[in-house]
Amino acid sequence: MKTRFSFLLLGTFVFYQPGYANAAGVNAGEQDSDLPAWASERVEPLRERIGLWVDGTSRSIDSFFGTQDSLDVDNESYLRISQELDWMEGEGFNNDFGLRYRIDLPTSEERLRLIIESDPEETQGTLAEQGSGRLTNDQRDRRTSTLGLDWLESRDKRDNWSNRVSAGVRLRLPIDPYVRFTSKRLWQLSDGPWQLESNNRLSWFNNEGYFARTRWDVGRPLSDAQHLRFITNVQWREEEDTLEYSETAELNHRLNERSALRYSAIAIGESASHPRMTNYYLQTRYRRDLHKGVLFADVIPELHFQRETSYDPRWAMSLRVEMYFQKQLAENYFD
Template sequence: MNCWHYSFAPRRCWRIIGIILLAGLYGPSTRAEPPLLQTLSPEQLPPEFFTFTPEEFWREPEDSYWMAFSNWVIRQEHTQSRRIQALGAWADRTLSGNARSMPDNASYLRLGLAAESRTSDLADFDPEVRFKLDLPTAEEKLRVVVESESEDLIPLEERQRDRQFTDDQRSDTDPTGALSYLTRISDTVNFSNDVGARLRFPPDAFWRTSIRGRWGLSDWRLSARQRVYYFHQDGWGASTRFRLGKDIGKGWSFLASSQAVWKHDDRRFDVAQTFDFHKRLNNRSELNPRIGVVGGSDPDWRHETVFADITWRYRLYQDWLYGEIIPSIEYDRENDFQEETSLLFRIEMFFSGNVIRR
């Protein structure tokens, strides 16, 4: 029978259609999906997701000095991160003359505590402090950057092995402040000009220009950077860097890095070659083995240091508290290439208003 023959048929037909649809959705032939909370419950997640057993998820925390101290540290991260973000936003608005701050402010404060034990030398804990005040102004091509140190004034070997050194082993540098003008030449090449000074008395003015590029070569990734700089007290210099990397399977990635630095006043080249492997073991830890060699042209081309290290990095809490263990071995010309081993422990805290903290 055609239901449209009756005056009330349209309403009745719509009801019939609705009943049929509901029966199709909730009828016995349809298997209901489990609730999301049940799917993501600790009992349902795979064991490799956790760094503890699923039964420990329900345990009540025990009151202790460690719990009180850790809660204090967590409160400090929340408080200081907001302050750093507010400071960066205020300085950005003030310098740009715009009432709104840019969203990509990358300011951070990094605090650490490191202890290194070398051959015939006991471990000694040293505090570490690094900071960056990164202020994108209202103009997209202009930035103000204040950093605790300048890469250009750090020896090349120290740059390559920065994570292996404690703060007292690093070169003494001064904070720098610079106004950076950014230009995009193409989709893969960027150009920047920086004018600033080392923040000390009397100030040491500097200028540097950099050009960077990134390209994809089939399965490989190639990046290059060329930089020329001038510091009023240290003179001219230049650096060239090439990096070539790819994914090599089973979660491992490979990166080969070549770098050369020219010091004009010393008439010397410093060169470094490193081979870097990286794998994220789970959602908390990662592994980073490396081998490398550093050399120079004073008086002739020769290698100065050969090293190898393995960094195991563990995320202790959320995305701002990390721990590291770095065993390493090196052969240095100054020690007649005698074997020297070391083991470094480090804990780092990142205070930042930006989700990108590295």
């Protein structure tokens, strides 16, 4: 199995290199796409048709609750469809289809914004379940769409704490009301290249209780193409009643305008009274913009050392394809 895994990983990386793509019949003149001409001719009309529908629907709802300016302002609504294949040594394969959306209604009020979205942060499970970014297939709970009002402060997080208060309901039966408070801050450290960002959330769902999470991210650019980050997460959910924490060292490397690599070393632990580490793992994530900021592919190999398996090394692998639908093409979905 490990031999087949190595060949699969090697073959996938080779396939995604631009030179191989052109040799495989991709139109060399299409510098923003790896797709052959026949595939591009089918993807573009589909992307434009659904993207216009997403944009038009959100602006129609916005004009009902807000003002006629909804036809002109920037709108960040989107729809994302993904297909993911996961493999973990000793557990076999898992194939998942994901759907995520966000309907943005920016003119409902200057600071009071109506938001409809799927997969809120509170429903994404434990830190171990969120874990590596390979588990972003939106399959943890398909009943997590929320409808709510966000009150936003106009303050810049680089100068002051930027706060947001939200209230609404989760769209399922029985109705699940929630209240949420989010606070963010960004500091430039000693006028140097290092930046420290804090992102904090406290929320309450009627059916699941309280949720608290704090994230501290310190990093600096190493060059125009490389960025180093150290990330600390601490999370507590009343439903689990366990304090969790994780430490991540991460090096992001942009290979070119359409490809990026991320190297990560992650440690995950739990419990405040009797702290213990439950998982260490190494991860490499290769992300490729296959077509014009619309179609993306990820290759994510991992090596895990888990407490439950006596820290014996176990390989994991994810292959993911994502397609975004919105009116304007995305400039950057690598972050």
